[in-house]
Amino acid sequence: xxxxxxxxxxxxxxxxxxxxxxxxxxxxxxxxxxxxxxxxxxxxxxxxxxxxxxxxxxxxxxxxxxxxxxxxxxxxxxxxxxxxxxxxxxxxxxxxxxxxxxxxxxxxxxxxxxxxxxxxxxxxxxxxxxxxxxxxxxxxxxxxxxxxxxxxxxxxxxxxxxxxxxxxxxxxxxxxxxxxxxxxxxxxxxxxxxxxxxxxxxxxxxxxxxxxxxxxxxxxxxxxxxxxxxxxxxxxxxxxxxxxxxxxxxxxxxxxxxxxxxxxxxxxxxxxxxxxxxxxxxxxxxxxxxxxxxxxx
Amino acid sequence: xxxxxxxxxxxxxxxxxxxxxxxxxxxxxxxxxxxxxxxxxxxxxxxxxxxxxxxxxxxxxxxxxxxxxxxxxxxxxxxxxxxxxxxxxxxxxxxxxxxxxxxxxxxxxxxxxxxxxxxxxxxxxxxxxxxxxxxxxxxxxxxxxxxxxxxxxxxxxxxxxxxxxxxxxxxxxxxxxxxxxxxxxxxxxxxxxxxxxxxxxxxxxxxxxxxxxxxxxxxxxxxxxxxxxxxxxxxxxxxxxxxxxxxxxxxxxxxxxxxxxxxxxxxxxxxxxxxxxxxxxxxxxxxxxxxxxxxxx
Numbered sequence: 001x002x003x004x005x006x007x008x009x010x011x012x013x014x015x016x017x018x019x020x021x022x023x024x025x026x027x028x029x030x031x032x033x034x035x036x037x038x039x040x041x042x043x044x045x046x047x048x049x050x051x052x053x054x055x056x057x058x059x060x061x062x063x064x065x066x067x068x069x070x071x072x073x074x075x076x077x078x079x080x081x082x083x084x085x086x087x088x089x090x091x092x093x094x095x096x097x098x099x100x101x102x103x104x105x106x107x108x109x110x111x112x113x114x115x116x117x118x119x120x121x122x123x124x125x126x127x128x129x130x131x132x133x134x135x136x137x138x139x140x141x142x143x144x145x146x147x148x149x150x151x152x153x154x155x156x157x158x159x160x161x162x163x164x165x166x167x168x169x170x171x172x173x174x175x176x177x178x179x180x181x182x183x184x185x186x187x188x189x190x191x192x193x194x195x196x197x198x199x200x201x202x203x204x205x206x207x208x209x210x211x212x213x214x215x216x217x218x219x220x221x222x223x224x225x226x227x228x229x230x231x232x233x234x235x236x237x238x239x240x241x242x243x244x245x246x247x248x249x250x251x252x253x254x255x256x257x258x259x260x261x262x263x264x265x266x267x268x269x270x271x272x273x274x275x276x277x278x279x280x281x282x283x284x285x286x287x288x289x290x291x292x293x294x295x296x297x
Numbered sequence: 298x299x300x301x302x303x304x305x306x307x308x309x310x311x312x313x314x315x316x317x318x319x320x321x322x323x324x325x326x327x328x329x330x331x332x333x334x335x336x337x338x339x340x341x342x343x344x345x346x347x348x349x350x351x352x353x354x355x356x357x358x359x360x361x362x363x364x365x366x367x368x369x370x371x372x373x374x375x376x377x378x379x380x381x382x383x384x385x386x387x388x389x390x391x392x393x394x395x396x397x398x399x400x401x402x403x404x405x406x407x408x409x410x411x412x413x414x415x416x417x418x419x420x421x422x423x424x425x426x427x428x429x430x431x432x433x434x435x436x437x438x439x440x441x442x443x444x445x446x447x448x449x450x451x452x453x454x455x456x457x458x459x460x461x462x463x464x465x466x467x468x469x470x471x472x473x474x475x476x477x478x479x480x481x482x483x484x485x486x487x488x489x490x491x492x493x494x495x496x497x498x499x500x501x502x503x504x505x506x507x508x509x510x511x512x513x514x515x516x517x518x519x520x521x522x523x524x525x526x527x528x529x530x531x532x533x534x535x536x537x538x539x540x541x542x543x544x545x546x547x548x549x550x551x552x553x554x555x556x557x558x559x560x561x562x563x564x565x566x567x568x569x570x571x572x573x574x575x576x577x578x579x580x581x582x583x584x585x586x587x588x589x590x591x592x593x594x
Contacts (some may be wrong), residue, residue: 083519083520115516115519115520116516116520117520117521119509119510119513120513120516120517120519120520120521120524121512121513121516121520122516122519122520150478150512165509166512166516167508167509167511167512168473168477168478168479168508168511168512169508171477171478172473172477172508172511175472175473175476175477176465176469176472179472179476180465180468180469180472181447181465181468182465207504207505207507207539208504208539208542208543208545209543210504210539210543211464211465211466211469211536211539211540211542211543212416212462212464212540212543212544213416213543214464214465214469215418215447215463215464215465216416216417216418219412219413219417219418219419219463220417222380222412222417222419223380223412223413223414223417223418223419224414224417227417239508242504242505242507242508243508243509245505245508246505246506246507246508246509246510247509248505
């Protein structure tokens with residue numbers, strides 16, 4: 001069989017499976033997506049979940065390379081791709097884990113995640129986005145912030161990930177706003193930047209008040225029905241403020257690149273600029289594809 | 298009809314309905330309990346839920362008084378009993394809300410909750426426990442801590458609730474330990490007092506590190522399989538430490554009475570004693586019955 005120059009880039013997280021059919025110049029020809037994230041699959045279901053998405057795009061009589069990053073490489077994933085310890089350059093296809101498949105038309109491998117011994121931390125998927133940033137700017141020296149369910153902050157220097165730290169802010173916000181008593185106060189309202197900034201300031205400058213202020217978000221509406229407190233925006237500010245306080249060594253006086261999209265990335269940028277940090281946003285999807293392409297270079 | 302001196306004390310919270318059949322000397326004769334908490338009932342279902350529990354104990358041909366405290370008096374409860382604003386003495390049966398019933402054998406009333414305008418806060422049920430403490434010790438001057446899903450701290454002086462504050466620590470702990478990614482690290486292990494104290498110290502003295510440390514509870518086991526980190530006890534310490542930091546004006550240099558029972562009250566006591574506070578525990582059930590009895594006095 002002849003090797004096909006076209007390949008498939010895969011970002012396989014806990015909740016979603018996303019794939020791009022790439023041409024020989026690393027340009028995405030098709031964007032594919034399913035809800036068959038790692039969290040929904042047993043190890044023997046991964047190949048079928050992938051094939052359900054990409055089968056129509058596989059050429060006949062050729063082997064197509066499929067390069068994956070993300071939680072697909074976790075112990076509970078398709079196959080465990082051991083972590084690379086920082087400080088180190090982000091791993092590439094050279095150290096990726098080859099995964100046997102029953103379908104002979106694909107050759108699948110998974111890029112390892114990275115880990116840090118102390119403070120203990122791990123990432124899977126973000127290392128490939130960092131590689132994408134370095135492809136764009138090989139001399140990048142500074143901090144990359146990757147907002148998400150678990151936001152990562154990574155210090156990058158001389159082409160290596162020097163250190164990184166994970167904050168569960170997104171997951172905590174989702175739990176408190178949809179599952180706790182605070183859900184009763186999360187009316188569908190417009191985003192209120194002033195309320196966000198108030199919460200942010202409290203969380204960042206007086207973090208011990210965060211626990212005290214949470215229940216007030218509920219009680220304010222009970223005590224004063226005329227209150228126009230925007231509990232949703234305030235809660236977001238309190239939690240991101242607490243995160244920025246803990247992540248201060250990462251962003252203080254640094255050039256920060258935010259890799260992501262939409263509202264969440266915008267509010268991180270707003271919060272950082274408010275603290276005098278230099279922050280700009282790069283599209284997460286674009287950077288993921290760049291990273292997977294760079295991993296094959 | 299002749300009035301019956303025996304009565305029924307009811308503590309009706311969000312999750313549970315508890316009732317005690319009391320004799321004329323306010324001694325509990327029967328303890329009854331069901332899972333038909335306020336959160337499970339529509340307004341027209343409360344009477345039936347109560348009768349299912351107490352009907353066998355009602356004397357024939359008499360009207361029995363039923364005095365309730367707790368979330369049963371919330372807007373989503375049986376009937377809304379308006380809050381009493383602090384500073385004020387805890388409300389009694391005199392200001393309780395009479396609730397009409399279709400069964401003529403019972404006369405039901407609900408003790409109001411208390412509210413605070415600034416910082417905005419509310420309580421329902423705890424005001425009756427505070428009344429129970431004051432029954433025991435009318436001269437009590439100090440702080441009452443009531444651990445629970447939503448822990449309350451109340452400053453009591455001259456028979457009045459001067460101020461109070463609610464912390465969602467119990468609910469946050471439950472969400473993070475059972476619904477977040479941290480659930481994978483919450484092995485069934487013994488309580489580890491050292492791990493609790495480590496978390497407590499971080500949460501109390503360096504609260505901005507709490508957000509940074511949460512994900513480490515998960516990552517430690519991934520990075521070092523030989524780690525014997527007790528993530529459950531550490532998480533509890535981090536969150537209670539953050540609470541104690543925010544509640545410091547309540548307990549610093551104060552005599553603290555903890556009203557509750559079991560493990561949760563013990564760890565609050567341990568944490569407070571560790572900070573040099575004088576803290577002792579009173580049984581929550583006993584105090585609730587004392588409070589309901591006192592409310593009728």
